Amino acid sequence: MEYNFKQIEQQAQARWEKAQAYKANNHSDKKPYYVLDMFPYPSGAGLHVGHPLGYIASDIYARYKRLQGFNVLHPMGFDSYGLPAEQYAIQTGQHPEVTTMKNIDRYIEQLKKIGFCYDWDREVKTCDPEFYKWTQWAFIQMFNSYFDPVQQKARPIAELVKHFEQTDVTWNTLTKKQQQERLMNYRIAYLSDTKVNWCPKLGTVLANDEVSEGLSVRGGYPVEQRVMRQWSLRVSAYAGRLLEGLDRIDWTDSLKETQRNWIGRSEGAEMQFNIKGQEEPFTIFTTRADTVFGVTFMVLAPESEYVARVVIDAQKAEVEAYLDRCKHRTERERIADRKVTGVFTGSYAINPLTNAEIPIYISDYVLSGYGTGAIMAVPAHDSRDYAFAKHFNLPIIPLIEGADVSEQSFDAKEGKMINSGFLNGLEVKEAIAKMKEYITNTGIGRVKVNYRLRDAIFSRQRYWGEPFPVYYKDGMPYMIDEKDLPLMLPEVDNFKPTEDGRPPLGNAKDWTYKGYPLELNTMPGFAGSSAYYLRYMDNHNSEALVDKNVNAYWRQVNLYIGGTEHATGHLIYSRFWNKFLYDLGYICEDEPFQKLINQGMIQGRSNFVYRYIGEGATGNLYISYNLIDNPEYKGKVQPIHVNVNIVKNDILDIMAFRNWMPEYKDAQFVYADGTTDEDNPHIGTPSEKQYICGWAVEKMSKSMFNVVNPDDVVEQYGADTLRLYEMFLGPLEMSKPWDTNGIDGVHRFLKKLWSMYENPSDEQPSKDELKSLHKLIKKITWDIENFSFNTSIPAFMIAQNELATLKCNKKAILSQVAILLTPYAPHIAEAMWAQCGEQGFVIDAQWPVCNEEYLVEDNVKYPIQFNGKVKFTIELSKSATKDDVEKTVMEHAETQRLLNGATPKKVIVVPGRIVNIVV
C-alpha cells in the first residue's frame, strides 16, 4: 500500500471542512484554551517556507490541547492595512483593497494546504469595516478617558471634569474651548503639537519603533524631526503597569528584558535650580543626586521651553543659529556625528548646595523628550558631560576618592565621596540616598521615577488605514457618534497626498460628518493589531468588541506564538490597549498574552556555482565547489547564486541549470572528480558525474534565488512531511537556515510508518509492544508540553523502528500511535485511524495516558565505578532499594577483587543509575 499523501491529504482536508471539524464554540462545559498566531500581513509574494514555522508549532499545541479535551480557540486573520499595498496602488493605480483581497485569498489557499486547524469562521481582517469599527470605537473610548495617576488606571474623562468643577475655581471661568484644550492634556488619545519622526520619502510620520538609527524600518529612508499636530496615545502613562505586568506573564527572559529596556525605568530625583536674576526656578532630573557638589554647568535641550527664558539678548543670534542648525539635522546625522556641539545662553543658574554660579548651555546631547529636557552637568562623573566640559573648557570637580578624571570621566557608582560637603566619606549609594532625603526635606526637589517609554504617535498621512472617527468644529476635534460607526474609508481617485500637501484623504469627495470636515489622517498599522485577539473571541458580534460573557469564558490568549520583531511595537501596544479596556471594565484580564513564544527566523540557504574567470576564461565554465581551492582555480572563480530549487543535497541538476536561464544554455563544467564535459560527452545522468555547489546562509530573498515555497514542498512531499520537517529542523525558538537536504529522511519515516498500517490485526499487544507505545506516549507528551517539538520526530522514528522490528501490526498499538502523531501530521494520522477501523476523526480522540508500569524494567544494568571510572557492570532488579544495591555490589566477587582488602571511603548509589565506589 503506497503512501499516497496527495490522496490522503485531500481527503482529510475535505472531510474536516465538510464537518466544520475545527469550529470552536463560545459556550461549552469544556475548559477553554486559546492558541494564537501573530496574524500575517498578506504580502504580494505569498508565504515562504519560513512563515509556517510558528503556525505549525501553534497548530501542534492546539491539536494536542484539543485531544486532551479542551475547547480550543485557534483562529487566523490578516493584518491587512499597510504601506506596501498603498505603494503598489500608487505605482499601478490598483486599489489597495483589490490587491489586499487577492493576497489574502492566496494566503488562505496556502495555509489550508498545510492543514492547520483554524476555525476559519472566526477570520478577521483589519481592513474590514466590521472589524475596524471596533478599532475606531476603542479610539473614542481613549479620547473619552484619562489616566488617574493615583489609582494608576484609566477613568472616564467626565470624572475628571467633575473633579475640576469641584476643586479648581479657575475651571468655571474658562471658555468651553479652553476647557477642551485643558482636557486634551489628560485624554488617553490626544491631539497635540509634537515633535515627530517625519519621513519625507514615505510622506508620513512614524512611531519610535518604526524608526531605527534614524532610518525608517520599512524602506530605510531618512527620518527627520518635525513638529506637527498629531494624534497620540498616552502609552507612557501605563509605563509602570507595563513594566510590573511583565512579572506575571510567562514570556522568555530576553523578550521581557527587551521590553524593560524599552520602557526604561530609572529611579532618580527631580531638583530645582534657581536662575540668577529670575524668580522661577527650573527643574532637572538626575539619577546621581550624590553629585550635586560637582555640577559645574547646566544643559538644556534645544527644544526645551526653558530656552526662551534664559537666553540673553547678546547671545540671541548665536543661540538661534544653533537651534536652526539642530532643527535641520536629521536624526541620523545627529547620531552619526557625535561631535560636541552647543551654545551658551548667557544666563547662570545657582547650585542649591554650593551657591556657585554655573553657566547654562544648550546642546542637542540633551533630549527634550526625556526627564525635563534639562540636566545638571557633572563632568567628572558623566562621560557626555565630560566631553562637553573639555570642549568648552569648563571646570571638572572630582567627587569620588581616587578617581582620576584628567583623561576621562569616572562613571561608575562606586567609591567614597569627597569634595561633597555633608556627603564626604559616604559610599556612592549611601550618598544618593542621603541626598534624596536632603532635597526632599529642604524642598529643593523630590524623588522621581522616569520612564524612557514615549507616547505613541497615532496619526499617519496615508490612505490605506483606519479613518479616525473624528471631525473638526471651530478647530477642535470631536468624536462621531458611536452609532454611526464604522466610519468607512472613503474612495479616492488618487492615493497620493493632495497637491497642497494634505494627506491622501484630502482627495476624497464629501469627506464630512454632519457638515463638518473629518480627520484626514488615518491610524497606524498597530491600531488594527492591538485588540484583534479579543475580536476573534466574538467576531460576529455587532453590539460589542467582545461580549462580556464570551470574554469571561475565553479570558485571554493562553499561548501566543510569533516573531521577536514585534517585541517593542505590537507587544507593547496591545498590552497597553488591553490594560486600557480592562480598566474600563470591558474585559476581564489585565494582560493579553499569558504565555508567549518567539519562533526563530528561517533563513535562506543559498547555493552557488563558480564561474571560471582566470586565464582563457570564456565565462562559460563552472568549477565544482570542492575544486575551487586548487591552485589552478584559486582566486580565479566568481561565485554566482543559483536557484536552490535545481540543486539537491548541494548537487547541481546539470540539465535544469542549462535550461534555467539563456546565459547558462551552453554551460560547461569541471566536475567533482576533476573531469570535464569533454571527458563525459553524454553527461546529464546525475549519478555519473556530480557538480557540487557551495552554500551560504543568507536572508531568504528572491534576488538570492533561495526562496523555497511551501506549496512546492507540499506538492512534492505532502503537508505532513513539511510539518514534521519544519519542526525537525531544530529548536523552535532558534533561527536556522532552511535546508531541504534532510527532508527525505522525514518523508521516508512517514512512508515506513504508513506501511505498517496495511491490514492491522485485532490481536492483543505484547509486552514489548506496549512498552514501545508507552515510552512514546511519555516522550511525546513531555515534548509537546515543553515545546520541544524537534525531539519528538526522533522519538517517533525510534518507536516505528522498534515496532517494525517486533513486526507489530496490531490495531491496539497502531491506533494509539496515530493519536500521538495527530498534532504533527494530522492528515496521515487521520488515514491511519481509519485504517485501524476506528470511527470518526482522530482529531476528536482522547490523548493516551502513559502507564509507567509498562516501562518498568525487570533488570537494570548498573555501571560499577571506582573513583568515577566504570570497571564493570552488574544487572540488578529495577525495584531494588539503595541499600540492596549497595549490599549486592559490595559482596560481588569483582568488587572484592578490585578492592583487594581495602575499605572504601564512600559508596555512592544513584538508584537505577550508577554505583560509585570511592577508595
Next chain:
RNA sequence: GCGGCAUUGGCGGAAUUGGUAGACGCGCUAGACUUAGGAUCUAGUUCGAGAGAGUGAAGGUUCGAGUCCUUUAUGCCGCACCA
C-alpha cells in the same frame, strides 16, 4: 558601553533533575536486490592504527560536569547621548 542568548562529529542537532556524550536525520563508506532508480533494504560512520583523547579556551566545585561557579574568546540579538 549596557543587557540577553548561543558555541557539541563532515552538516542540522540529541543528552528533560549533575549520572555510560554524540540520540535521530542528512551526508559519506561498503554490501544486497536489481538492472539506470535522485528507489528500497542491510551493515558501518566523533577523532585516533592503537593505548587513549574528546562538548570554543583556561581554571574551579564534585565520587562524577556539555550541564554548576569564575575568567576569557567568538558569534547572534536587543537597547543606546535616556542624565
